[in-house]
Amino acid sequence: MSTALNDKTTGYEPLIVAFCCNWCSYAGGDLAGTSRMSYPANVRVIRVPCCGRMNPMFVLRAFQRGADGVLVAGCHPGDCHYSTGNYHGRRRLSAFKRLVEFAGFEPERFEVRWISSSEGDKFAEEMEQMTAKIKALGPNRKMRDARWQSVT
């Protein structure tokens, strides 16, 4: 159990899983680090080759396991390292977001952003904003699967 995230005295700290494409957003995250910017530690990054690799299943799994927010970040449209991966990702994930909303889940918990490898500042800013937004929204209670916690 993490003390920082669930400390009763400091109040609620959300967990945000960020899937970042290797070429732009993950590198943008690296630049945020190299430039010594800061953003909340609530964000945990998982590296994927491309946002076209993002199976909505990964997002659902994060929510089931108790993540309060999920962010997918890819290269700006037109700048995909694999030329078209982020177009596929954009289409798929925007349809997915509407489905999530349709199913009665807060769509704000899931966001897709375009962050290039030169946008360290934007990376930090997006992480900051996402954390603040989810903090205001409160814990993810709807999709979290309590059974999993008891198993582990």
Next chain:
Amino acid sequence: MATSNKTRLVDEMKMQSGQDPNECYQCAKCSAACPVTAAMDLLPHQVIRYLQLGFEEDLAKSNTPWICASCFTCAARCPRDLDLARMMEGIRLVMLRRREGNKFGPADLTPEQLEKLPQQALVSGFRKYNK
């Protein structure tokens, strides 16, 4: 001569005008563009330089902010996207608010001027020089 760049004048001017004098790199385009430099004791870019260096007392004595006619030419041509007209207004207001009384009022006008000047000039003048 103050040399700290954290003076009250600069802080208040920055807060109110939303302009940061440190963004200026002293190309002096504002001075080149200003139509009323002839009567100024400091050129417009020098006012920004004084703000950068915190020469508050010298700024308080300068007539430049009072000569500025708010024609916005400096702001229109500034390569740093600074609005010097706002900074000048900031300095004027800080000074006026510190000062007892107004700098200029109806009593300072001749009857002839009062007769002839357009109302717009009177209102603008009182606005600029008074609290």
Next chain:
Amino acid sequence: MPRTGVFICHCGTNIAGTVDIEKAVEASRNFPGVVHAADYRYLCSEMGQDLIKKAIVDNQLDRVVVGTCSPRMHEGTFRKAAAEAGLNPYLLEVANIREHCSWVHKDIEEATPKAISLLRAAAAKAVLNESLDAPELEVEKRALVIGGGIAGIQAAIDIAEAGYEVDVVEREPSIGGRMAQLEKTFPTLDCSACILTPKMVEAAQHPNVNLITYSEVEEVKGFVGQFDVKIRQKARSVDPVKCTGCGICYEKCPSKASSEFEMGLSKRKAIYIPFPQAVPNVPVIDRDACLYFTKGRCQICEKECPPQAIVYDQEDEIFERRYGTIIVATGFDQMNPSQYGEYGYGQHPDILTGLEFERLFNASGPTGGKVVRLSDGKPPEKVVFIQCVGSRDKARGMNYCSKICCMYTAKQAILLKEKVPDAKSYVFYIDVRTAGKGYEEFQRRAAEEYDVAYLRGQVGKIFPDGDHLVVHGVDSLSGKIIEIKADMVVLAAASIARADSPELGRIVGINSDSYHFFNEAHPKLKPVETHTAGVFIAGACQAPKDIPDTVAQASAAAVKAVGLLSKEFLKGEACTAEVNQAECSGCLYCEAVCPYSAISPVEIEERYQGGTLKRTVAEVNPALCQGCGSCTVICRSGSINLKGFSNEQILAEVDAICLQR
């Protein structure tokens, strides 16, 4: 369960300063499968790598997790170390606890649990890692250079000299680029044509260089070692084999158009070569200006051409070639300063840009080498140079410094004094930037020996007044308003990226910065590489640059290209997609989304109810697959997975990260 070892790097205090290493090591011991955990001050050092290698052997580790800097930094280093210890390199995972953790968080109480969670995710993924092999790819032993300016010419000659074939694709009818437009070059004042023309000829005559002028790259497919490039050779309307370059055609041609080479300051014919030293010396018909193409009459050039080289019905030709590597050297443009209304560029013939003014010095230029006012043909007495027009301007122009203007302005002021001894130059500047060998001395010569007045300040407005241009500016050093009744004004307009560079970037697959200059892979250590393997950049398409820097960068790019061409095989991508053909339904949606045409249908035989059944399924060509993973998501039956980033691995990371909830 595999045996995993976890190694955590202090990176001096870079990580250890905000992550409690001891705690992280202790926590790592409890991750599933971890049998060994250790830390070291600098894991990437030789000692650190030896520590990992020794631990792999001593503890019979078959999975390794390193908690260090970004995998984009040192993943290769550690994988190589693991391989040296006999482990398949892909069994090693990196947890990025520096860029994504210790450097972005200040509180040790926050960063430590986060680092542990990132390590736990990497360990969970590593358990599922498999041994992978990168396929070997053949290298096509030919290079493509896009752009035939000085950068492209230099790169092509260097590659050719190393013994490889190289094609140069140039959009204009002749190679030469911007340098061909210059009169003299700073700081030595050698004549630009005198030093450039021999290089142009050398490129043209080199047996390994193939110049493809008046042509553009339309499509690039494939990948490093095997780029398939589609090139459009625009119709010249002249047969280059028959043409002898005698020049009778453009002498006789009755139709005129504005000359691009002369920056629109003079006219050229409808059939033309851009400048006298053009290479190849083969004219082109500008079909928008040619009377035959616009009105259907004339044909004088055809009648006059001695070898009968005019071919009106020539068509654009598109051909495809394979290249092992590509160098992009497309150069720069000059900003049109007419948006700066206060300078009145475009409204007065005596207000010119730097490049336009340069043409006035040239003997074959619009004034035949006489420096005169374009309004009345008189030599100017007072010339005002304004620096930073559009440069260093975040409000209306470009935020960067264009780098070359301070120097070429000093050069032009010196040349002016030599051509028109009575002329007086004034330079309004913000800062004079003369970093470069011999540059400062050169600029000082302008000020000291050539009587150029340097005024520190800017110009507010130019007021045309009769024959003169009244320049209203300021000298901030004296605090005086300066008014100069000038005869000519020269604007040092910003150097900007080519307008179509984003489009070319998309075609070639490289990205650009917010100004549309192409991005290098690393601002310091990979200045000519791009993020696309096998594609290199050189010259002013990367950032404003002078000739020495451009030539140096071109040679650097050529070395990189030659290094690549000298290899028999390249290692391909190991993390490729894989089809479970037993489950594949053969819908081939994957084929449609694959950007590399790496997926194709294949027929397989299956035993079915005692007999055999033929069925179409998808197959991935691992040599072509680049591992983007788009196919894995589109697959309806979930039968494609991506090696190295499998569904199971990513889900294991998600689980591990969320475990703390």
Next chain:
Amino acid sequence: MRYHYFPGCTLKGQAKNMESTTMAAAAALGIELVELEEWQCCGAVYPLYEDELITLLSPVRTLAAAKGEPLVSLCAACHHVLKRAQELMQRNEEARKKVTDYLEVDYAGEGRVLHFLEVLRDDLGFDKLAEMVKKPLEGRKVAAYYGCLLLRPSKVMQFDDPENPTIMEDLLKAIGADVVKSPYRTECCGAYLSVTEEAVAEDTVTRIIDSARNAGAEALITACPLCRYNLENCASEDGKEPIKVYYFSELLAEAMGLQFDQLMTSALERRRSSDGNK
């Protein structure tokens, strides 16, 4: 074409003839300008200091009174203040809330805020205007003087190209005058410095007038009462060929064939609506 009309103080005082000539010309052009009821002075200068919200009350009240419908003014200063107050209301939510709460009005920056010149250019069209002209000002060499307030800051005013405007020249062309372009047409006249620093105004105005004269102009037009005052009173003119200064509307009315008597009558007619203001 029907517009709300905000006159402003000066047009009821020193610049009466700008209003009367505009009203007469507008009527002839089929443009109806309906004066707002119980309007107040706009404040004459736009407050550049962000906490000077009190000076915004009057312009915002005026903007709200137009109910989102097009609002026209004639005086360059009034137009400047209204336009910039509108932009602040659109941009700064906090300021908007404070001001509208205090005024108890509902206003979020909506509605077109126009200078009468923009009505002529964008809604009527200078081509149409040219057709309606009855007495073209043939052979009259006129230069336009823009001053500052209509043009700058151009991002907010969106009136014309701030360094190279054409709207007044286009108007002059439409009414048949010979257009003279003077390089000083967008330079500041010194504004209210004529009240306190006459020497400065003399310098700026002399440059403007000399520049127009050298370019061959016999007359200048302006849209700002203060510019006109300065141009007429501050130049050092010893022995030089005099230059007449008009409001643009005076020449417009003249080109529409309206006689002086008619102008006076219409001015008198307008009188009643100005009673009780201020």
